[in-house]
Amino acid sequence: MAPSLNPTALLRLLGQWNTGALPAYRELADVVRLLVMDGRIPLDVALPSERALAQTLGVSRTTVTAAYAGLREQGFLTAGQGSRGRTCIPHRSVPASMPGLAAPEGLLDLAYASLPAAGEAVHRAFAEALTELPALLPGFGYDAMGVTALREAIADKYTAEGVPTTASQILITSGAQHALNIVLRTLAGKQDRVMVEHPTYPNALDAIRAAGCRILPVALPADTSPAWDIDAMVAAMSQQQPAMAYLVPDFHNPTGRIMSDLQRRRLARAAASAGTVLVVDETLRGLNLDGVRTAPMSAFSPAVVSVGSLSKSHWAGLRTGWIRADEALIPRFIATRTVMDLGGPVVEQLAAARLIRSFSAPLDARLEELRHNRESLLRLLEKYLPEWEVEIPKGGLTVWCRLPSPCSTAFTVLAPDFGVRLAAGPRFGVGGAFEHYLRVPFTLPPEQLEVAVRALRAAQDKLDGSPQLRRTLKPERPAAVA
Numbered sequence: 001m002a003p004s005l006n007p008t009a010l011l012r013l014l015g016q017w018n019t020g021a022l023p024a025y026r027e028l029a030d031v032v033r034l035l036v037m038d039g040r041i042p043l044d045v046a047l048p049s050e051r052a053l054a055q056t057l058g059v060s061r062t063t064v065t066a067a068y069a070g071l072r073e074q075g076f077l078t079a080g081q082g083s084r085g086r087t088c089i090p091h092r093s094v095p096a097s098m099p100g101l102a103a104p105e106g107l108l109d110l111a112y113a114s115l116p117a118a119g120e121a122v123h124r125a126f127a128e129a130l131t132e133l134p135a136l137l138p139g140f141g142y143d144a145m146g147v148t149a150l151r152e153a154i155a156d157k158y159t160a161e162g163v164p165t166t167a168s169q170i171l172i173t174s175g176a177q178h179a180l181n182i183v184l185r186t187l188a189g190k191q192d193r194v195m196v197e198h199p200t201y202p203n204a205l206d207a208i209r210a211a212g213c214r215i216l217p218v219a220l221p222a223d224t225s226p227a228w229d230i231d232a233m234v235a236a237m238s239q240q241q242p243a244m245a246y247l248v249p250d251f252h253n254p255t256g257r258i259m260s261d262l263q264r265r266r267l268a269r270a271a272a273s274a275g276t277v278l279v280v281d282e283t284l285r286g287l288n289l290d291g292v293r294t295a296p297m298s299a300f301s302p303a304v305v306s307v308g309s310l311s312k313s314h315w316a317g318l319r320t321g322w323i324r325a326d327e328a329l330i331p332r333f334i335a336t337r338t339v340m341d342l343g344g345p346v347v348e349q350l351a352a353a354r355l356i357r358s359f360s361a362p363l364d365a366r367l368e369e370l371r372h373n374r375e376s377l378l379r380l381l382e383k384y385l386p387e388w389e390v391e392i393p394k395g396g397l398t399v400w401c402r403l404p405s406p407c408s409t410a411f412t413v414l415a416p417d418f419g420v421r422l423a424a425g426p427r428f429g430v431g432g433a434f435e436h437y438l439r440v441p442f443t444l445p446p447e448q449l450e451v452a453v454r455a456l457r458a459a460q461d462k463l464d465g466s467p468q469l470r471r472t473l474k475p476e477r478p479a480a481v482a
Contacts, residue, residue, distance in 0.1 A: 003216075003239055004046040004084075007056035009232075013040055014057075024059055025066035032067070033076050036087050037406055039198045039433035042217045046084045047077065089432040107416055108452045111423040112482045113253065113397040113441040117315035121355065121362035129350035136350075142342045144334050146172025146322070147349040153356040154308075154322050163298050168327050171334065174344050176283045176309040176321040177203055180246070183305055183323060184211040186336045187277050193242035195233070199400075199428035199437070201253045201281065203482070204246050215430050216242050220255065224391065227257040230266055237274035244277050249297055250285035254428050254439040255400040256393020258292050261300075268301035279305045283321075286313040286363060289371050289395045302326055310352055312397060313363060316482070320344065320352040370397070376446035380453040385460060398441045406435035407463055414462060418455035 010032075017031040018024055035041040047053070050068060054061040068085060071077035077085040117123075136147075145151070151167040158165035173179040188194055190212035196204065198217035208215055218233050228249075237245070247267075249259035259267075271278045280297040285308070298304040309321030323333055355362075377399060381390055389402035403411070408425035415422045425434030444452065 003042070003044070003236060005041065005048060007048040007052045010041075010048055010053065011056050018057075018059075025063045025070065028057075028059075028063065028067040029070040029074075032071060033074065034436075036076050036089070037433060037435055039217070039429050040219045040222055041087055042198055042219055043087050043089065043431040043433070045087045047087065049084060107419055107421045108444065108448060108455070109421050110441055110444075110452060111421045113439070113443060114312065114316050114482050115366070115397070115443050117317065118313075118362035118366055121358075122315050122318075122351070125351040125354040126347065128354055129347050132350050133347060136346055141346060143346075144338050144343050145330070146170065146344065147346060147353065150320070150349045150353040150356065151322075153353045154324070157356055157359065158296065158298070158306075158324060161296055161299075163296050165324060166327070169324055169330065171323040171325075171330055171337070172344055172349060173309075173321045173323060173337070174319050174341070175311055175316075176281060176307050177207065178340070179307040179309070179321045179323045180204060180207050180279070180281070181211070182333050182336050182340070183279050183307065184208065184213065184244070186329075186332050187279075187305075188213050188243045192244070193240050195236055195240070195242040195245040195276065197228070197247060197252065198430070199254055199425070199434055200246070201248060202423070202427045204281070205430065208246065213243075216240055217430050217433075220252075220257070224257060226260070226263065227252075227255075228259055228263055228267075230263050230270075233267060234270040237270055237276050241274050242276050244279055245271060246279050246281065247297070248281045248284070250280075250282055250294070251287055251394065251396030253281075253284060253396060254398050254437075255391055256396045256398060257391075258294060258394050261294055264295070264297050265300045268297065268304065272301060272303060277303065277305060279307060282306055282308040283312050284396045286359065287367065287370065287395045287397060289367060289374060289393070292394055298324065305329070310355060313359075313366075314355050318348050318352055318355075320348050370442065373442040373444070373446060373449065374399070377440065377442040377449050377453070380450055381440070384453050384457040397443050398439050401438045401440055403436050403438060405463075408435045408438055410463060411438060411459060414459050415455065418459050420452050420455045420459070 013035055014031055017027055019027060050061050050064045054064045068077060072079060072085060076088060078088055079085060148167060150172055151170040154170050155165040155167045173182060184207055188211060192213050193216045194208045194213045195216040195218060198219045205215060216236060218236050219229065221229050249264060251258055268278060278297060282296065296306065298306050303326065306324040307321065310318050378390060378392065381388055387404045391400045393399055412422045412424035423439055425437035426432050428434055428439065442449065
């Protein structure tokens, strides 16, 4: 049974849709189409019946019938049975980029939201780790659970945040992506539903697809208050009973939003009722630019599985992440993990333990730098691209921008001609949604951000001067995104 949208919920999403500028059926169809393209109405959702929607909107049934007919002709609504068509996208858009992860020489890379190493702190951690290595050399070096010193350091960090944790609840992984793959293959079978925020982290979508699971997207509200549509998430869990829900509640990638404690508590309660395992990505939790205070999601339910790493806060080159879960789950994760590998590199784990123990030492300066970068980017966007609508992030590494027209993929194809590599909006959703959006990281220094934004202005001008260009630019291969 496909999820459905009731007339009242659709009315709330439509807002002031009937302006009189066009026939009512055209305006209704246009607004619904844009809501689908923006991801605010998820894909494969049954729209209200013609009769029910007409009554709720206070229009004739003929108006709704004509609007639905137009959406079907454009490919945004399936034929379905009767009038309960399901939302869809006519043509799947895949953003273009160079293959592989590294940007070609000469391009400013805005496809990645990653930072260079946190200076002396990372170097010192590795130097000190080498002094601890001799004590471990008599062992054979394989440890699927992870080095004890690192597991204890992570457990102590959770405990300090109000979530009592022991080392036996921690499994060390080769980064957060590795952790998510372990969790997926342990807790979600093929064809199981996995609920995600829409938009969300692209590599998580890739992992869910690779595991053979079905993605259940729930749109984030366009308005940032509340930042999450908990009603919709609760309804999706109740109706669809997904095996898992992958969430980024801490400085969400790509929007930079943070979920309130009240929302976390309600979501944890609903997940427990539905039998859905909440898998929470905390990779960006340390990048708290505005000092917002929230508890980790695991504070609201012992069943929450948390995934973290030092990739965004300290250095992606560490390739060290972790899973925090109920102690009974850890052996199951280890059994899955040993099919992939037998353990992580020891020196990196010893260095990571040092960095966890003094977590805030390099971060204070890094956060100040990121605040400066964020303000610089926001100022540059306002100066050079005032027609873009920008969501101001409370933390993290990126700004989520709404473009004046649905041209994100075309923008991404064109941008390298102006010296910039981008990740198009559809990379952050399913079915080609988010053509109206671009994620712009503020990980570069202000002088490089200015060069990048000027290049974006030039690309925007070229697109504005050639509507045909937007229609004819076609992507060739999927983008690498971090």
